Amino acid sequence: MKPKLNDVAQLAGVSVTTVSRVINNHGYLSQQTKDKVFAAMHELHYQPNNMARSLQGKNTQLIGVIFSDIRNPFFGELVSRIEKLLFAKNYKVILCNSADDPQKERDYLQMLMANQVDGIIAGAHNLGIEEYQQYGLPIISFDRYLSDNIPIVSSDNYHGGYLAAQALHQAGAKDIAIFSGKNQPGSPTNGRLEGYKDYLKEKNLISHVHELPFELSPALKTMEIKSILKQAHYDGIFCSDDLNAMLTISVARQLNISVPEDLKVVGYDGTEIIRNYSPELTTIEQPLADISTLLVSLLLQRVADANCDLEKEYVLPVKLVKGITA
Amino acid sequence: MKPKLNDVAQLAGVSVTTVSRVINNHGYLSQQTKDKVFAAMHELHYQPNNMARSLQGKNTQLIGVIFSDIRNPFFGELVSRIEKLLFAKNYKVILCNSADDPQKERDYLQMLMANQVDGIIAGAHNLGIEEYQQYGLPIISFDRYLSDNIPIVSSDNYHGGYLAAQALHQAGAKDIAIFSGKNQPGSPTNGRLEGYKDYLKEKNLISHVHELPFELSPALKTMEIKSILKQAHYDGIFCSDDLNAMLTISVARQLNISVPEDLKVVGYDGTEIIRNYSPELTTIEQPLADISTLLVSLLLQRVADANCDLEKEYVLPVKLVKGITA
DSSP states (O other), X not given: OOOXXXXXXXXXXXXXXXXXHXXXXXXXXXXXXXXXXXXHHHHTTOOTTHHHHHHHOSOXXXXXXXXXXXXXXXXXXXXXXXXXXXXXXXXXXXXXEOTTOHHHHHHHHHHHHHTTOSEEEEEOSOOOOTHXXXXXXXXXXXXXXXXXXXXXXEEOHHHHHHHHHXXXXXXXXXXXXXXXXXXXXXXXXXXXXXXXXXXXXXXXXXXXXXXXXXXXXXXXXXXXXXXXXXXXXXXXEEESSHHHHHHHHHHHHHTTOOTTTTOEEEEEEOOHHHHHHOTTXXXXXXXXXXXXXXXXXXXXXXXXXXXXOOOSEEEEOOEEEOOXXX | OOOOHHHHHHHHTSOHHHHHHXXXXXXXXXHHHHHHHHHHHHHTTOOTTHHHHHHTOSOOOEEEEEESOTTXXXXXXXXXXXXXXXXXXXXXXXXXXXXXXXXXXXXHHHHHHHTTOSEEEEEOSOOOOTHHHHSOOOEEEESSOOOTTSOEEEEOHHHHHHHHHHHHHHTTOOSEEEEEOOOXXXXXXXXHHXXXXXXXHHTTOOOEEEEXXXXXXXXXXHHHHHHHHHHOOXXXXXXXXXXXXXXXXXXXXXXXXXTTTTOEEEEEEOOHHHHHHOTTOEEEEOOHHHHHHHHHHHHHHHHHOTTOOOOSEEEEOOEEEOOSOO
């Protein structure tokens, strides 16, 4: 027999009204209450809003899209493309900027689950959020391990790191550092670091790894980069995103280090905005059109058939875009 | 008596199933059918989904946010801020990139109206869309006239244009052009052009207006800018957005025109990403934090009370951010 609102209320030890308020995210509710209700819903496999949903037809035509922040041009372009593709298929996007805040991401996920989306595309930066495993909704992940049954789409991070190191080396650099993000176990983006290291090892060069955590402000990153460039005299730097590459070039100019003569720089991402407005930057281009097409197509396959067979991982090729910085 | 689904179907001359499919945006429907159904809904003041809505509680906690494209960093930052503010108030954002396509914007609007959002923040570039007047939903507009009862939030475009011309002039420029967007009647952004013109008139300087339509690709804009810079020997250019300013500086470099020695450039918008990653650009900063706070606060006032008294226009101050390009 299908579980009812009342069953959830009983198991959670709250009133039916409270369960309804949690489901509709209406009024003030403590995190503790929410957690209790969601745990009970999960235990009973309760599907909220079935009634409202069936009144409206089979699907809600809403897709939750969770990325860290669309202010970053990479996520701006990715979300813009996803939205366009979904619109063409009659879906609308609920936008979630998780801001690299696990609690915000968790809140969003609960709101999305309760508020009847047909599926989720998730590419935020907080690894290991258990909630992704708890519910039966179709989910596709970008560049991030969430759980065994959630397919990951990513571009070839390893080859990208390898190509970047190779470009710097072939441009004449011998003392090549990487400014990477924080390396988190299980994150496909770690491949960039590994590809970089492997190329240097092949050429008997020493690797130098500096972490510039994603969440540092540009001012703090600038300070950090300045201090690194003053102490170490690298002639090549691979930045694992284009914004860090822009900062590195700008700091180099301040320190009268000529790019590319004294220091060669390669970025990562290659968004339209970078290629159009900073074409001087040599970078590794992720295939954003293909990534977004694949994310949407896999998700809609899962929406149509929750048990359809998908690969665990889909890896798309990257390419070097030559500017003048390396 | 409240109109029923059946009344809408009769007036539109279609079946109840078709009306339901239009409301739920489900399955293939011709634009003609949609238009007929929406016209009938409008004529009868039919509020779709009242039943589903009341099942879920009073509000849907969803807000539609329509801007041309979040790939533009200005809209990326604005939408990111709006989303954050609305999240804190327990609302989620349905994202609509209208891509400057009036038909896409119209489709979105109809989908939003039918799919039970509590309100809309609209700042797309297609003026004169009648649909905004047709429904009773709370709407707040950014930088754009929609209809008499829809409040407009904007920053002080006139003063921004004046400040930009002044900055170029005070830096030594005398032959000062403007690269503006397409000027559309009723658009508050025209103020930038007027402020620029008035400053030049005060100083007995001649204005030179070049339109670079927003929807031109960067490659075509680059060609256009190159042809302008080759023919006319301006020593100052006010670009009515920062991306055009970046292109102008890049074209000037290609033509061996030194910035700021031979050509001074001032941009417009001053997003975080420009201030952080291209701090050399002198620009007019729009107060994005205040703009988004005001948009959200006015909208939620209207959501709480559809008849609450609001001003027709709210104008926020801008400021000059000095880089080295002027």
